[in-house]
Amino acid sequence: MSNRFPGCVLVALLACWSISLSSTGFGVDPVTKYSKRKPWTTSRVIGSPDPPLPYTTTRAYPNLQFNRCLDVAPLPGSNRIFVVEQNARIVSFEDRPDVANAELAIDLTKDIPGVKQAYAIEFHPDFANNRFCYVCYIRDPNLPDGTHVARFRVTDTNPPTIDPSTETTIITWLSGGHNGCCLKFGPDGYLYISTGDGAGPNPPDPNRVGQDIRDLLSSILRIDVDRREEGRNYLIPKDNPFVDHPGARGEIWAYGLRNPWRMSFDQKTGDLWVGDVGWELWESMIRVERGGNYGWSVMEARQPINPDWSRGPTPIRAPEIAHLHTESSSITDGLTYYGNRLPEMAGLHIYGDYDTGKLWGFRYENGLIAQHRELADTTHRIVGFGMDHAGELLIIDHIAGTFHRLSPNPEKSQHDFFPRRISQSGLFASLSQDLLQAAEGVVPYTINSELWSDYATAERHIGLPKDSAIKPEGAAWKFPTDTVLARTLSIEMVRGDASSRKRIETQILHFNGQDWMPYTYQWNDEQNDAELVNALGDDVTLEIRDAKAPDGVRNQSWRFAGRGECQRCHNLRSGPALAFNAHQLNRTIAFQEQPDNQLDALVEMGVLERPLKDKERTLIANVSDHSQDLESRARSYLHSNCAHCHRMHAGGSVLSKMQFDLPIDKTDMLGAAPNQGTFGIVGARVIEPGDPHRSILLYRMAKLGGGRMPHIGSNEVDLQGLDLLERWIQGMPKRAESDRDESIERSNAADSDWLDQLRSTSDTMECSALIAKLLSTQAGAFKLCRSIDRNELATSTLGMAIEQAAQHADLSTRELFERFLSPEKRIKRLGSYVNPEQILALPGDASAGRKLFFETDSMSCKNCHQIRGQGTAIGPDLTSIGQKYNRSQILENILEPSKVIDPKFATVQIETDAGQVLTGILVRKDEKLTVLQDAQNRVTEIPNNEIVRIITQRQSLMPDGLFREMTAQQLADLLEYLHSLK
DSSP states (O other), X not given: OOOOOOSSOOHHHHHHHHHHGGGGTOOOOSSOSSOOOOOBOOOOOOSOSSOOOSEEEEEESTTOOOSSEEEEEEOTTSSEEEEEETTSEEEEEESSTTOOOOEEEEEHHHHSTTOOEEEEEEEOTTHHHHOEEEEXXXXXXXOTTOEEEEEXXXXXXXXXOEEEEEEEEEEEEOOSSOOOOOEEEOTTSOEXXXXXXXXXXXXXXXXXXXXXXXXSSSEEEEEBTTSOBTTBSSBOOTTSTTTTSTTOOTTEEEEOOSOEEEEEEOTTTOOEEEEEOXXXXXXXXXXXXXXXXXXXXXXXXXXXXXXXXXXXXXXBOOOSEEEETTTOSSEEEEEEOOOSSOGGGTTOEEEEETTTOEEEEEEEETTEEEEEEEEEEOXXXXXXXXXOTTSOEEEEETTTTEEEEEEEOOOOOOGGGSOSBGGGSSSEEEXXXXXXXXXXXXXXXXXXXXXXXXXXXXXXXXXXXXXXXXXXXXXXXXXXXXXXXXXXXXXXXXXXXXXGEEEEEEEEEEEOSSSEEEEEEEEOTTSSOEEEOOTTOEEEEEEEEOTTSGGGEEEEEEEEOOHHHHTTTSSTTXXXXXSSSHHHHOSXXXXXXXXXXXXXXXXXXXXXXXXXXXXXXXXOOOTTOTTSOHHHHHHHHHHHHTTTTSSTTSSOSSOOOOOTTSOGGGSSOBTOOOSSOOTTOXXXXXXXTTOGGGBHHHHHHHOOSTTOSSSSSOOSOOHHHHHHHHHHHHTSOOOOGGGOOHHHHHHHHHHHHHHHHHHHOOOHHHHHHHHHHHHTSHXXXXXXXXXXXXXXXXXXXXXHHHHHHHTOSOHHHHHHHGGGSOGGGSOOOOOSOOOHHHHHHSOOOHHHHHHHHHHOTTTOGGGTOEETTEEXXXXXXXXXXXXXXXXXXXXXXXXXXTSSOOGGGOEEEEEETTSOEEEEXXXXXXXXXXXXXXXXXXEEEEEGGGEEEEEXXXXXXXXXXXXXXXXXXXXXXXXXXXXXXX
């Protein structure tokens, strides 16, 4: 569900308990204030509105169970299958459905000193003659040779065993949290080995090995185990890509991988596929090529992580498939299927996810991914895949210790029964315009700290199936299957007039026993029902009468979030259910005009299974209660609005952590350099104590367009939230005098002086000059913006400042001031959310697209790109782009130009000792000069002794928000023209 919530406490809901309790089946008896709620029996929020997936899983070898199995491989020339257990035991069993026993082949912990775990097994292609197998096992962590690939001989006995006395160590590398350790023989007869970065999850790649080919880590290795060379029990093939590269390890076939846990070869095409386990946001499926660089840890799939770090010798390549952590968070590669059980799947590459249990399949045809789709949604902990002797797929469930097969899904489609209208959900007894009356057994509740929801207010309800209750165990409470949380958002159509409030949407979270599934319902104009929004979401424009808006009208964009957007916040990594938890519910409520604790009331009514102990009653501050501590309120605001992404493992590429219960010195916010762009602010920090205008956190909140936060769930700037955080940051002790940058201090003083003069002068020319000075730096522009927010400028000066800012050459400056423009002066454009399928479906006019490219000043395409010699060669030449990419890929590059950037076109930002910030492509750097070429094709030479710092940017020079200023038809026309270039 989207993270769009109101920023003020909903006072009206304090009274809703006394209004709603009588209408939901609660009565008051002489013993307790609240009798136990009546069972909720009217719910229809069961299952899904989507058709069932085509496959499910069935148990293979139902009489067998293993201890945390990790890998499986059929023993050549036999009917036996070998299984690797994590505890370093390897067992085998006969490949027949009714098999009931597995026999021990080797216990590495007993037979080889120091072994702690085993990860993989692979049999030699010529096993019939040499009986060799290869095992990857792990010793203690952080040992230089703690990860071993060893060769053993398998006995010719019944049952077969692995002879520990025949061990030969083939290759070793550093042991750590990410060991990789998949073994596969390729069609060329060489052994391919995956290695991880040898570290834990955070910080990412602390040893900086991802782009370093001088060691074996973060790589796919390729070695010849049938030959030896001096000092090695293997030979490095002469055609490996880095054999002749100075200082490189010749064993490396590809690199830039975080933890390539499992990989496989397509038996027919020879393609090597690897699943690379992601860090914070992306999981990757990669087709490995000779010398390929897959980005870690400069990039995590499509997301920059450490853009300033040095890169390897080959260009970074994007993964063929990248899954957001909303649907996959620990990817496991499988295999390309050529079995006989499911002939319709022949040639389909199948892979899965450990955390979500989902399985996907795709075909790789003519260099492109085709027929990519979800196949099944299971509860398995999918740690690996294998084949039986018939070539049929086996899915390994790590925790259960069982094997499974894909089978056609026998479930009949029940998606037609899922409620398409909120009136069909069973949540509400009445949907009258004045009162949203809960159904019998559905409970209203309120929370301490609401999220900013673009001026909307919320009503909240929880429905527990029948007479079930929540088990409050630890931070992540255990909710009954088919629990429903509902939030109804309403907005004043006349700002400040509560009687004009109109319901906009009801968002529900349905707990299916494993995940919270989000759905959004859009209210109709009659306010008597709401309809289910499609999975991709929708957008509308609300016309709000607002005396503070230009011309008294605010055309407010409202986004009904798609289900994928909702799951960016509501997922397993975001922490406990975002609003229904102890620190949000621990508050005083009104009951019959008497104060009471909401947690106690929920216990008495049977919503919570037991009372909470004092140590469990955590409390978050009320953002709108000015009697509470400023820091507590500011931390509460960040927790409610930001912490679901900005916490460990939750998907935020910024390392700052914003949950309220973390000590401030552990949040990595104070004085931390931003790693996702500075917007040209010299000396920018995530939070610069004592200086809000150099705090990127605040700047992102104040702007619209690219880089705005929150980047989903909100389209309007929260002025009260900005004021709160600005006062908090302003009141922080500044850095010690010795740590301050004098040039920044001078620039700060100049900005403040210019702003003071602007407030006091009425001379038009002087005002214009002062505004231009402030707009010349982003910190100055930010101060001017906040001065306008505080109504500190005269009316004539205000209009002049907005006009100059709206015409500024820098897009970030325009986006900072855009919210001050009247609706008719705002650019009629696509906006922040574009559905690529809609653009691809529009017929385009190539001639109109050519005109856009070469003749439209606002597009500026020709200023950076050449086509057949026309234009400027700052960025890549596009003369044959239609031959290189299909329409979908070209559109992706337009919509997200910074996803994948060729290193030679990466931009850098240079800060000089005079306070200048220069951005462009690095043309040349020698002992004396650094030469930049900017987006306007200007070439600037900067003496090296004047440079304070050089920062490699994650952004392309092509603005991320370019499409926002276009109409849908313009974008379709441009796309058609570019695709015609072949």
